[in-house]
Amino acid sequence: MADLFSEEWMNQLKDAWNSEPEVKDKLAEINFSSTICCGFKGDNSPTGVFVVENGECVRAGSWNGESADWDMRADTDNWKKWMKKPLGMTSMGMAVATGKLKFNSGDFGAMIKNPSMAGPFIKSFSLMSKIG
Template sequence: MTELFSPEWMQAYAQQWNTEPELTEALGKIHFSSVIGYGFEDESEPRGVISIVNGQVTYAGTYNSQKLNWDLRADSHHWQQWLTNGLNMMGVSMAYMTRKLQFRVGDYLAMIKDPRMAGPFIKSFTVMSRV
């Protein structure tokens, strides 16, 4: 298995993302463009990053001080748990409230209240599990 958030893992994640219409089409409709970092809660910077333009991942790889719109962190145990079991809306809310899933950058509450973004956010965890 490729190391979580390594450049190879991020590129495989991007390939899966770009083949998932519930992400690409849904986010394309709202012209969603963002830079999202992923990493571990005990590290100062994210390990991996994806750049999204109108719903499509255009870059995936190592974090190199890019300006982030979102920075998602958790410990390795919880990342693995979510990759294995998935994550639904209630699970995301509980993970956020208990700080198992941290948003170092980004407005979780605004995102989760917008169904145009909340659905794709949940779907992104399903896509992660395919890597």
């Protein structure tokens, strides 16, 4: 299994994302473009980066100084737990409320209230569990 958020892992996520109409196509409908970063709590910078243009991931890999529209952080144990049992709408809200999942960039509250973004976002977490 590739290391979490490594170049290899992020590119596997890119392939899964672009193959999933409930993520890619739904986000294309709203012209979603964003630089999404992820990593670990306590680190100064993210580990992985995921660049989305009009719903499609056009680049993924190791973070190289890109400015993040979204920067999600959690500790290693929580990321691993969510890879086995992906977060749903309620469990994601709880993870954010309890500080297990932190957004260093991005407005989680606004995103989760927007059905055209929330559904694909939740689905993208389930894609993470398919990598390995």
